[in-house]
Amino acid sequence: MANRQPLIAGNWKLNGTRKSVVELASAISDGAAGLPVEVLVCPVSVHLADVLAVVGNSPVHLGSQNCSEAESGAFTGEVSANMLQEFGCEYVILGHSERRALFHETSEQVAVKCLAVQKAGMTPVLCVGETLEEREAEQVESVIAAQLDAVLAAGGIEIFRQMVVAYEPVWAIGTGKTASPEEAQAVHALIRQKISSLDADIGSKLRILYGGSVKADNAASLFGQADIDGGLIGGAALDATSFLAICEAAASTVEKSAS
Ligand code: PEP
Numbered sequence: 001m002a003n004r005q006p007l008i009a010g011n012w013k014l015n016g017t018r019k020s021v022v023e024l025a026s027a028i029s030d031g032a033a034g035l036p037v038e039v040l041v042c043p044v045s046v047h048l049a050d051v052l053a054v055v056g057n058s059p060v061h062l063g064s065q066n067c068s069e070a071e072s073g074a075f076t077g078e079v080s081a082n083m084l085q086e087f088g089c090e091y092v093i094l095g096h097s098e099r100r101a102l103f104h105e106t107s108e109q110v111a112v113k114c115l116a117v118q119k120a121g122m123t124p125v126l127c128v129g130e131t132l133e134e135r136e137a138e139q140v141e142s143v144i145a146a147q148l149d150a151v152l153a154a155g156g157i158e159i160f161r162q163m164v165v166a167y168e169p170v171w172a173i174g175t176g177k178t179a180s181p182e183e184a185q186a187v188h189a190l191i192r193q194k195i196s197s198l199d200a201d202i203g204s205k206l207r208i209l210y211g212g213s214v215k216a217d218n219a220a221s222l223f224g225q226a227d228i229d230g231g232l233i234g235g236a237a238l239d240a241t242s243f244l245a246i247c248e249a250a251a252s253t254v255e256k257s258a259s
Contacts, residue, residue: 004207006223006230006250007164009040009125010237011065011093011211016043018050025051027240029058037230037250040091040125041237045079052088063091063125066099069112081113081120092117093125093232095147097170107150115155118162125164125232126151127211128191132171141190148194157198165191165208166232172212174234181221181228184210188227216245223253 016024021043032039042063043051052062068078084092094117095110114124128147130140144167151159167187169179179187188208196203210222211232222228230250236242 004205004229006037006254007040007207007209008037008230008243008247008250009063009091009093009164009166009209009232010042010243011096011232011234012041012043012047012237013065013098013234014044015238016047018047021047022050022054024238024240025054025060028243029055029060031240031244032060032247033058035247035251036254037247039247042091042093045084045087048084048087048089056088061090062088063093063122064089065093065096067092067094067113067117069109069116071116081116081122085120085122089122091123091125091164093127093166095127097127097129097168097173101170107147108154110147111151111154114151114159114163118155118159123162123164125166125209127166127168127232129168129170129173129212135169135171140187144187144191145194148191152198157195157202160195160199160202160206163206165206166211167191167208168211168232174213176213178213178215178218178222179210181225184222185225185227188225192227214246216242216249219246219249220252223250224256 040061040063042065064084067081067084071080094113099105117124128144130143134143192203207229209230209232210228214231214233215236
């Protein structure tokens with residue numbers, strides 16, 4: 001895996017109670033201790049403080065599922081990057097397909113959010129991916145290139161130095177349909193080539209996660225691919241046993257490449 005530490009990120013979406021997220025976070029902190037992978041959990045904003053109290057003294061990192069592009073002001077209902085950073089967030093998921101589809105976020109808006117997150121000292125987890133119609137129309141490469149180009153236009157190649165990209169085919173999210181390891185690898189390789197063609201060092205260090213119905217039983221084959229550096233996990237991240245099994249699958253790829 002070319003010296004890139006795998007990252008397993010849990011996107012908890014709009015789920016949980018104060019009690020249940022604390023239980024989930026504490027089971028994950030206990031189970032992830034000592035694994036050679038970076039583990040990230042992303043609860044809803046109102047649960048950040050409770051989850052930080054659990055993971056703050058553990059190797060588990062905290063992230064948000066979105067943030068405002070504005071720093072402050074008359075933006076009712078928004079949460080800024082600085083506010084998230086103050087609550088212990090190190091990562092922010094941006095451009096998730098649910099935000100693009102349900103909240104009409106454009107790639108240009110996502111790009112501005114990436115800049116805001118980096119300015120606040122955090123790392124964006126930039127989600128890209130095609131719909132089923134786009135895949136069937138053989139537009140995978142152009143759709144993903146356009147999503148990346150919007151970010152490049154806003155911040156140049158240097159913006160990818162402090163960035164994680166998550167390839168999430170929209171048709172695989174929450175559907176139980178996973179891209180095959182070969183299908184996913186092909187897109188990951190395209191993403192890395194595109195970034196590497198602009199800066200070889202940034203491209204070789206960029207972590208590219210796969211997301212879309214990753215489960216304990218398909219994780220190892222996905223993470224075994226050369227350009228897949230971990231996963232962004234939705235449904236399976238809500239169950240500590242399943243999520244930890246996915247973390248262990250990523251750990252086994254590190255152990256294999258070390259031996
Ligand atoms: C996601 O929402 O980012 C995701 C990958 O969901 P799931 O794992 O449930 O497909």
